Amino acid sequence: MNEILDRLEKSVDPCVRYLFRRDYLRENPENPEMLALQEEIRHSSRVRLMLERRDAQGRFPWHPSSKWVGAFWTLLMLADIGYPPGDQDLAPLRDQVLDWLLSPQHLNKVPQINGRWRRCALQEASIVYSSLKLGLANERIPQVVENLLQWQWPDGGWNCDKKHAAVHSSFHETWIPLLAMHTYALASGSPRAQESSRRASEVFLQHRLFRRTNDGEVMDANFGKIAYPPYWHYDILVGLRVMDVVGHLSDPRCGDALDWLASLRLPDGGFAVEQKYYKVSAEKKEGSAVSFVDWGSTGKGKMNEFATVHALSILKKAGRLN
Numbered sequence: 001m002n003e004i005l006d007r008l009e010k011s012v013d014p015c016v017r018y019l020f021r022r023d024y025l026r027e028n029p030e031n032p033e034m035l036a037l038q039e040e041i042r043h044s045s046r047v048r049l050m051l052e053r054r055d056a057q058g059r060f061p062w063h064p065s066s067k068w069v070g071a072f073w074t075l076l077m078l079a080d081i082g083y084p085p086g087d088q089d090l091a092p093l094r095d096q097v098l099d100w101l102l103s104p105q106h107l108n109k110v111p112q113i114n115g116r117w118r119r120c121a122l123q124e125a126s127i128v129y130s131s132l133k134l135g136l137a138n139e140r141i142p143q144v145v146e147n148l149l150q151w152q153w154p155d156g157g158w159n160c161d162k163k164h165a166a167v168h169s170s171f172h173e174t175w176i177p178l179l180a181m182h183t184y185a186l187a188s189g190s191p192r193a194q195e196s197s198r199r200a201s202e203v204f205l206q207h208r209l210f211r212r213t214n215d216g217e218v219m220d221a222n223f224g225k226i227a228y229p230p231y232w233h234y235d236i237l238v239g240l241r242v243m244d245v246v247g248h249l250s251d252p253r254c255g256d257a258l259d260w261l262a263s264l265r266l267p268d269g270g271f272a273v274e275q276k277y278y279k280v281s282a283e284k285k286e287g288s289a290v291s292f293v294d295w296g297s298t299g300k301g302k303m304n305e306f307a308t309v310h311a312l313s314i315l316k317k318a319g320r321l322n
Contacts, residue, residue, distance in 0.1 A: 001269040008309050014040040015081040016305045022082065023313035038084035047083065049292045050074055053284075058092030064100050065123060067289040068231055068278050072097045072123060075130035076176075077229060085135030094136045097127045102143060110151070114164055117151035121158035121173055122232050124148050125180035132183045145184055148177055149196055156199030169203050171219075171234040175242050178204075182246045201248055209239040209257035224260055227275035228295055228306045235275070236260055237307065240314045249318055258318050261311055270303030271311040 008020040018037045021027045027034055041047060051074070055061050064071040071093040078090070100106060101124055110119050124144050131137045151158060157169025158177050178200040185193035207213060210223040218224060226237045236257045243249045264271055276298040278291040296304040315321050 004269040004303070004308065004312075008305060008312075011305055013046065013305065014044050015046065016309055018082040019306075019309045019313075024309060024316060035084070038082055041082055042084055042087070046081075046293050047078070050077065053292075054092070058089060059096045060093070062284060064093075064097045066284065068229070068291050069284055072126045072130070073231065075134065075136075076126045079130040079133035080229070083134060085133065087134070088136075090134060091136055091138075094127065094131055094138070098140050098144070101127065102140060107147070111162065113162060114167075116153050116159070116166070118160050118162050118166075119151045119158065120160040121148055121151055122176040125177035128180040129176060129183055132180075132187050137187070141184075142188075145180075145190075145193060148180065149192060152177075152196055152199070155203060156201075157203040171204065171207075171223075171239075172232055174200055174203050175234055175238055176232070178242055179245060197246060201243075201246055204239055204243070205248060205251055205253045208253050208255075209243070210236050210260070211256065222275060224264075225274040226264065226271060226304075226307050226311070227277060228273050228304055228310070229278070229291075231277055233275070233277060237311055237314070240318075241310060244314060244317060249314070254318070258315065258320055262315055262320050264311070266301065266303060268303065269312075270308040272300055272302050273298045273304040273307050274300060 008016055008024070011017050014037055018034070018041060021034060021037070022029055053060060060069070060071055062070065067073065075090065075093055075097070110117060124147055128141055128144050128148070131141055153159060153169050155169050157174035159166060159170040159173050161170065178197060181193045181197040181200060184190060185197055207219065210219055211217065212219050222233070223235050225235060227233055227235055230238050240249065240254060240257055240261060243251070243254055248254065266272060273296065278289050280294045281290045282292065284290055296306055298304065312321065
């Protein structure tokens with residue numbers, strides 16, 4: 001175990017070092033050393049590869065939703081790896097996403113079926129969340145929040161399923177909106193966003209983060225396999241990370257997921273990424289899930305630093321590490 005912790009603390013990747021110190025060691029992000037580490041992230045080769053294809057206007061020359069190199073995926077990942085807030089050079093990417101999501105052409109296509117709005121709300125939510133985390137929120141963000149509030153389903157989540165029979169929220173579509181509503185409530189003091197966050201939390205907690213309510217069985221086998229990056233996909237590590245952010249990690253209903261996560265530890269104490277949703281490529285390829293950067297080892301038995309730092313941080317906070 002000590003070897004794993006030493007590896008994370010001395011990782012060649014400044015993102016991993018920052019996440020380890022912030023989330024595992026719980027260091028104050030405002031400490032000068034932590035701020036300096038964020039600057040190292042800003043100038044890292046990983047970030048350069050993510051951002052270097054911007055045009056003269058500071059935007060990407062492709063649709064903001066392009067997997068996984070569009071503007072809103074890029075901003076979401078920058079927020080996740082500890083990129084420092086307040087960089088106005090990122091504002092054109094924010095605006096590229098907002099121009100799309102707030103356009104009449106987009107909004108007029110959101111259907112309401114059987115009294116429920118069918119929308120991939122993770123897209124709107126991602127720009128709310130990443131703008132707040134990256135210090136880029138502007139006067140258009142509240143309108144996106146209003147749309148999310150309008151589209152929230154009666155059970156507390158969101159779903160884009162257009163089948164008339166669909167009556168339950170989607171875990172995949174709800175975890176990023178939950179992060180967005182919680183973060184927006186903290187930043188704005190909005191009681192409506194706070195209530196939205198509470199309702200969305202219950203979508204996961206009533207299922208113990210991954211089990212069906214009627215028989216207790218696992219809802220989806222993929223929920224028990226770690227991915228990094230998860231992008232929009234849900235798994236138990238995603239769920240536990242979200243519960244940590246919104247303040248529900250100590251809820252007894254997280255216990256089963258914590259047990260499952262602990263069971264995934266490798267013999268050396270690290271964690272593997274068993275689900276990979278991207279292909280590394282130096283070029284954007286139409287219709288393919290491309291990443292310009294590699295996010296570490298994948299496959300059974302292979303420790304991934306990002307998965308390990310997040311999983312160990314959760315287990316430590318939950319009191320599940322010796």
